[in-house]
Amino acid sequence: MRTLAITAFLLGFCASLCAEDLPDYEPQMRVTGVLRSSGSAEMGPLMKLWEAGFKRVHPDVQFADNLKSSATAMYGLDMRTADLALMGRPVFPYERYGVYERSWVYPAFVEVATGSFERLHKSPAYAIFVHKDNPLAKISVRELDGVFGAQRAGGWNALSWDTKVARTPKDDIRTWGTLGLVGDWARKPIHPYGKPRLGAGAITYFQARVMGGGELFNEELREYAEPARMIADLGRDPLGIAYAPIAFATPQVRAIAVSETPAGPYAPLTRASVGDRSYPLHRPVYIYYTIDDAKTDIAPARGDPRAKEFLRYILSRQGQADVTREGSYLPLTAPVVREQLRKLDSTAMPQEHELMEE
Secondary structure, three states: OHHHHHHHHHHHHHHHHHHOOOOOOOOOOOOOEEEEEEEOOOOHHHHHHHHHHHHHHOOOEEEEEEEOOHHHHHHHHHOOOOOEEEEOOOOOHHHHHHHHHHHOOOEEEEEEEEOOOOOOOOOOOEEEEEEOOOOOOEEEHHHHHHHHEOOEOOEEEOOEEEHHHOEOHHHOOOEHHHHOOOHHHOOOEOEEEEOOOOOOOOOOHHHHHHHOOOOOEOOOOEEOOOHHHHHHHHOOOOOEEEEEEHHHOOOOEEEOEEEOOOOOOOEOOOHHHHHOOOOOOOOEEEEEEEOEOOOOOEOOOOOOHHHHHHHHHHOOHHHHHHHHHHOOOEOOOHHHHHHHHHHHOOOOOOHHHHHHHO
16 A cells, blocks of 8 residues: 555656646647547557547547557558557658658657656666676766767668768777776676667667667677567676666666766666656657648648647647556656647648658
């Protein structure tokens, strides 16, 4: 009973804290008809809460959800069988290109929640693990790129090849001394552990966030399809470093603090640091929507007004309170909500439109 009471208190405290400065939902139009969605099954319970809250204001709206996985999300927009695509990860470049090539659909997106702190399959933040006997206490995102990445000419940002993230072998970090360890550790090699590469055109969140969308990993990367096995092996390797959700932690490894740059500040991985996004390797979740019509006439300010009205509810105090009630995902902070509302009302043409016109 005491544990339940503490949990309820924390959830209530988070709800009141996260609701501070968030806008109340104020309808801009009356919504009727059917709103269709495709995509992440894991976001289904949260979607049901959003739908129930929205229907209290718009009782004549209906929802048709076809939520199987994030891999099916863009297909719904592509085939115009969905108005909203729920994604627990960013869209891969090959998914974007396929949509534009086949049907010239122009999707935009907003972040609708922050991924979980520790709940698997709910877009959990990435912990950076080292062996329990390794003295390293902290690392920056830039240093993670040095450890896990390799020489590259650029990286993928949506469908754009960004040469600003190019780097040379001089930026490689291959020994523990380069990360500041001294004594016997200084010259010892770093053993990086990670997920298998997904192949051409698939850029993971880790690659986008840490490696600028780069596709080239450290040549010594030890790839594991099963995170539990990876962390078990890391627990026997004092020279190893890995990224994985905190749910895979064991007594033989420990998570270290992470910062954006070596200048800090460094944040430990906690529910609070993921919720306020001070921990750099948090993971957002998204809803994509189209900003063109069936004739492929594009007008960013237009889009589907019913879909946008629903997204305004999600980006309100009431919609983010639904996120807290769901309990796995974390609500957006007020600055992130304001940023997403600006994107929702933007009249700028998408960068992909210019690329496809070239």
